[in-house]
Amino acid sequence: xxxxxxxxxxxFTEIYYWITVVxxxxxxxxxxxxxxxxxxxxxxLHTLMKNTMLIPLVTVTFFYFGWWIYFAFPNGPFINxxxxxxxxxxxxxxxxxxxxxxxxxxxxxxxxNPDALSPDDTMFWARINGVFWAAFLLFxxxxxxxxxxxxxxxxxxxxxxxxxxxxGSFAWIIDAAWGWSWNGWxxxxxxxxxxxxxxxxxxxxxxxxxxxxxxxxPRIGRFRPDGTVRAIPPQNPWLITIGLFxxxxxxxxxxxxxNIPILDIGPAAGMEESFWSTTNIYLAPTSLSAITFNFLMSxxxxxxxxxxxxxxxxxxxxxxxxxxxxxxxxxxxxxxxxQAMLIGMVAAWVAYKMHHWVERRFKIDDAVGAVxxxxxxxxxxxxxxxxxxxxxxxxxxxxxxxxxxxxQFIGAVIMFGVxxxxxxxxxxxxxxxxxxxxxxxxxxxxxxDLTADKEAEAAAREFEQATREAATKHGLPYGTR
Amino acid sequence: xxxxxxxxxxxxxxxxxxLGIGPMYPFPGYEWLLVxxxxxxxxxxxxxxxxxxxxxxKDEQERAKRGExx
Numbered sequence: 001x002x003x004x005x006x007x008x009x010x011x012f013t014e015i016y017y018w019i020t021v022v023x024x025x026x027x028x029x030x031x032x033x034x035x036x037x038x039x040x041x042x043x044x045l046h047t048l049m050k051n052t053m054l055i056p057l058v059t060v061t062f063f064y065f066g067w068w069i070y071f072a073f074p075n076g077p078f079i080n081x082x083x084x085x086x087x088x089x090x091x092x093x094x095x096x097x098x099x100x101x102x103x104x105x106x107x108x109x110x111x112x113n114p115d116a117l118s119p120d121d122t123m124f125w126a127r128i129n130g131v132f133w134a135a136f137l138l139f140x141x142x143x144x145x146x147x148x149x150x151x152x153x154x155x156x157x158x159x160x161x162x163x164x165x166x167x168g169s170f171a172w173i174i175d176a177a178w179g180w181s182w183n184g185w186x187x188x189x190x191x192x193x194x195x196x197x198x199x200x201x202x203x204x205x206x207x208x209x210x211x212x213x214x215x216x217x218p219r220i221g222r223f224r225p226d227g228t229v230r231a232i233p234p235q236n237p238w239l240i241t242i243g244l245f246x247x248x249x250x251x252x253x254x255x256x257x258x259n260i261p262i263l264d265i266g267p268a269a270g271m272e273e274s275f276w277s278t279t280n281i282y283l284a285p286t287s288l289s290a291i292t293f294n295f296l297m298s299x300x301x302x303x304x305x306x307x308x309x310x311x312x313x314x315x316x317x318x319x320x321x322x323x324x325x326x327x328x329x330x331x332x333x334x335x336x337x338x339q340a341m342l343i344g345m346v347a348a349w350v351a352y353k354m355h356h357w358v359e360r361r362f363k364i365d366d367a368v369g370a371v372x373x374x375x376x377x378x379x380x381x382x383x384x385x386x387x388x389x390x391x392x393x394x395x396x397x398x399x400x401x402x403x404x405x406x407x408q409f410i411g412a413v414i415m416f417g418v419x420x421x422x423x424x425x426x427x428x429x430x431x432x433x434x435x436x437x438x439x440x441x442x443x444x445x446x447x448x449d450l451t452a453d454k455e456a457e458a459a460a461r462e463f464e465q466a467t468r469e470a471a472t473k474h475g476l477p478y479g480t481r
Numbered sequence: 482x483x484x485x486x487x488x489x490x491x492x493x494x495x496x497x498x499x500l501g502i503g504p505m506y507p508f509p510g511y512e513w514l515l516v517x518x519x520x521x522x523x524x525x526x527x528x529x530x531x532x533x534x535x536x537x538x539k540d541e542q543e544r545a546k547r548g549e550x551x
Contacts, residue, residue, distance in 0.1 A: 270497070275499045
């Protein structure tokens with residue numbers, strides 16, 4: 001790095017994304033607590049390990065192909081070709097292939113392979129690739145974790161691991177290439193705007209979970225013979241709510257990671273002088289101050305509305321806070337804070353009402369309300385942004401479609417339905433046909449931790465016996481603590 | 482689709498002198514209306530909560546008197 005200012009900007013950007021990764025780890029601590037708390041005691045180890053193992057599997061597959069998809073797929077292969085001036089081709093992304101020299105420690109010097117990479121490529125990506133990849137990776141884990149909660153207590157671990165890879169390293173990153181990048185075809189052609197991923201992470205993951213749930217079926221005993229719902233009380237409501245609170249905390253990292261910390265957008269705006277600003281992923285201006293206002297106000301709107309509609313139920317109040325943030329996320333780079341609060345309130349109400357209606361009407365057992373909090377609230381969030389931000393530019397680049405209700409609605413359908421529900425339904429259907437989707441009924445009834453619990457009990461008894469013998473040997477009355 | 486962009490709820494283009502941009506949010510100039518709506522929502526929430534809590538406490542008091550707590 002030749003000059004001081006350039007070096008400061010690069011290293012600041014590097015540290016910025018690194019910090020977001022650390023904060024986003026808390027989302028996954030929260031998800032583990034939340035899912036274990038929601039499950040019955042006999043299933044909590046299986047639940048924990050299922051959610052834990054998505055981490056290495058999505059990480060490895062995101063390294064192998066997920067990161068490359070983000071840069072290669074913005075034209076929506078064959079889709080952008082349908083529109084005037086759209087090429088529809090895959091884009092070159094030599095910094096993101098698994099075998100690229102830039103997918104490892106690199107000082108930014110001349111490339112080993114000048115046919116694949118230019119000196120500008122190596123200089124730009126050397127210090128940014130790892131932290132940028134990691135920020136996106138944490139979004140990938142989040143997409144898979146959202147699905148994880150809905151399917152607890154009866155899905156086979158193998159099935160979930162395959163589904164986690166599909167949503168985490170394939171489906172969501174395609175939607176990001178299409179609608180969450182400066183050059184994605186959905187931004188160009190539809191004016192799609194989704195700054196903090198209402199659709200890009202939340203609606204798609206909720207839709208995916210719904211597709212899986214249709215094949216997976218409800219937990220044994222969840223519905224009475226007359227079709228009414230039996231409540232399955234969580235083993236630990238405290239763990240659930242503190243877990244959700246940790247998810248809120250990690251969500252701050254998510255929001256901040258969705259921005260570019262500092263960029264000179266003066267030239268892109270046609271200005272002669274520089275204009276340094278934080279930008280959203282579409283490289284249009286926003287500020288950390290703006291999103292801080294809006295995150296807090298949409299969270300508050302969600303909490304207030306959910307408390308009201310659930311009559312103070314702890315689980316649904318905390319979930320509603322999350323739904324509030326998710327519902328306002330599409331436009332939280334631009335909304336007024338009171339607009340964000342009101343949108344958050346409606347999103348939480350929609351999530352609560354839709355969850356219970358779908359459960360009663362279609363007998364869908366979504367153990368933690370993930371389809372509602374993420375899927376329906378996310379869909380709503382994308383759609384409402386089309387009205388509230390109607391006519392705003394979707395990009396610094398002239399010629400892109402403006403933000404509009406129709407483009408946002410089509411975008412929401414693509415996120416929830418085409419890239420979310422459809423792959424979830426198809427892959428779960430294949431796994432079901434292979435007999436590998438759900439645990440046997442007998443195992444579900446006695447509990448997925450049966451073997452682990454029995455082994456732990458046997459080990460505890462043996463140790464107790466050894467302690468008793470040691471006490472006798474040392475002349476201690478047994479019972480000494 | 483171009484005709485429905487004759488107006489914008491806020492910013493119309495980013496291709497302008499960015500130093501001249503003030504509020505970024507939709508419907509600038511109507512902050513007073515948002516404040517009023519927000520105030521009504523907030524106060525209304527307290528009214529609902531107080532009424533609901535009174536009703537719940539009354540039910541729970543009746544249940545306690547009937548010995549349903551033990």
